[in-house]
Amino acid sequence: MELLSLEKELQGNAYPGRGIVVGKSKDGKHAVTAYFIMGRSENSRNRVFVKDGDGIRTKAFDPAKLEDPSLIIYAPVRVLDKRTIVTNGDQTDTVYDGLKEGKSFEESLRTREFEPDGPNYTPRISALLHNEEEFFFEMSILKSNDGDPSSCNRYTYSYKNPKAGEGRFIHTYMGDGNPLPSFEGEPKKVIIDGDVDVFADKVWASLNTDNKVSLFVRFINLETGAVDTRIYNKNN
Numbered sequence: 001m002e003l004l005s006l007e008k009e010l011q012g013n014a015y016p017g018r019g020i021v022v023g024k025s026k027d028g029k030h031a032v033t034a035y036f037i038m039g040r041s042e043n044s045r046n047r048v049f050v051k052d053g054d055g056i057r058t059k060a061f062d063p064a065k066l067e068d069p070s071l072i073i074y075a076p077v078r079v080l081d082k083r084t085i086v087t088n089g090d091q092t093d094t095v096y097d098g099l100k101e102g103k104s105f106e107e108s109l110r111t112r113e114f115e116p117d118g119p120n121y122t123p124r125i126s127a128l129l130h131n132e133e134e135f136f137f138e139m140s141i142l143k144s145n146d147g148d149p150s151s152c153n154r155y156t157y158s159y160k161n162p163k164a165g166e167g168r169f170i171h172t173y174m175g176d177g178n179p180l181p182s183f184e185g186e187p188k189k190v191i192i193d194g195d196v197d198v199f200a201d202k203v204w205a206s207l208n209t210d211n212k213v214s215l216f217v218r219f220i221n222l223e224t225g226a227v228d229t230r231i232y233n234k235n236n
Contacts, residue, residue: 001186001188001189002189003166003189003190003191004169004188004189004190004191005190005191006021006167006169006190006191006192006202006203006206007202007203007205007206008206009169009188009190010203010206010207010208011206013171013174013175013208014175014176014208014210014211015038015040015173015175015176015180015208015211016038016171016172016173016174016175017038017122017171017172017173017180018035018036018037018038018088018125018171018172019034019035019036019125019169019170019171019172020033020034020035020086020087020088020125020126020127020139020169020170020171021033021034021035021167021168021169021190021192021203022086022127022129022137022139022159022167022168023162023165023166023167023168023190023192024135024162024163024164024165024166024167024192025164025165025192025195025199025219026164026165026192026193026194027164028164028165029221029222029223030196030219030220030221030222030228031084031129031131031135031137031219031220031222032167032192032199032217032218032219032220033084033086033127033129033217033218033220034199034200034203034215034216034217034218035076035077035086035088035215035216036203036207036212036213036214036215036216037049037058037076037088037213037214038207038208038211038212038213039211039213040176040211042065042067043065043066043067043068043072044072044213045213045234045235046060046061046062046065046066046235047059047060047061047072047073047213047214047235048061048213048214048233048235049076049214049215049216049231049232049233050231051229051231052075053078053079054078054079054227055075055076055077055078055079055085055092056075056076056077056216056231057073057074057075057076058072058073058074058075058076058214059073060073061233061235071089071115071117071122074089074090074092074093075090075092075093076088076092076216077092077216077218078092078093078096080096080099080100081132082130082131082132082225083099083128083129083130083131083132084128084129084131084218084220085099085126085127085128086126086127086128086129087124087125087126087127088122088124088125088126088172089115089124091109091112091124091126092126094108094109094111094112095108095109095126095128105126105128105138105140105156106138106140106156109124109126109140109142109154109156110154112124112142113142113152114142114143114144114149114152114182116149118149118179119147119179120179120180121143121144121147121149121179121182122172122173122180122182123141123142123143123144123172123182123183124140124141124142124143125139125140125141125170125171125172125183126139126140126141127139127140127170129220131220131222131225134160134161135161135162135222136158136159136160136161136162137158137159137162137168138156138157138158138159139156139157139159139168139170139187140154140155140156140157141154141155141170141183142154143155143182143183144182147179147182157186157187165191165192165193166189166190166191166192167189167190167191167192168187168188168189168190169187169188169189169190170183170187170188171183195219196217196218196219196228196229196230197230199217199219200215200217200230200232203215203217204232212234213233213234213235214231214232214233214234215230215231215232216229216230216231217229217230217231218230
């Protein structure tokens with residue numbers, strides 16, 4: 001699989017929707033993850049990321065303008081022991097509860113499907129970073145079968161011992177459209193470069209200026225477990 005420039009992938013797509021990146025820093029010392037949200041409607045754009053314990057959650061920037069919170073207010077990032085969960089919806093809680101019950105990442109997500117927002121039927125994308133004895137990560141996408149809401153396709157990917165300076169990138173939409181076309185194929189292999197500030201700045205600058213809403217980036221030291229987090233919000 002071709003190793004792609006994450007910045008070029010973002011710059012070439014005005015509306016990838018919501019996206020997750022997971023990988024390893026170029027120096028090999030950190031697990032890296034990023035999650036961003038974009039929006040076309042006023043309701044989707046009326047959001048910010050805020051810290052919530054070891055993770056984050058979305059919050060209405062202007063509560064008076066909040067219309068339907070069901071698919072836009074959730075905790076994208078939660079931490080359980082040495083595992084970090086990153087998703088684009090309330091399935092974060094589904095994975096968290098499943099792991100506590102001894103279920104696997106894939107088993108936990110079997111109870112969920114794509115979002116009920118026809119005609120888009122937005123895919124649910126999720127990732128789980130393991131930093132126990134060794135670092136590896138899993139990614140998942142739950143999507144409709146070519147827009148058919150009666151059929152859900154489930155794909156899970158596992159990446160053991162990822163190479164330094166490489167990551168995987170999955171997002172909800174192939175691009176703008178009506179209805180929005182769901183992501184296709186395996187998560188893209190992308191370059192992870194720079195420290196937390198350099199990497200975060202590059203991602204934020206590469207997202208479409210009109211549509212970007214918020215970005216979360218975290219570097220996790222693979223030896224100590226110490227985290228370094230950056231949050232960007234268009235609404236300040």
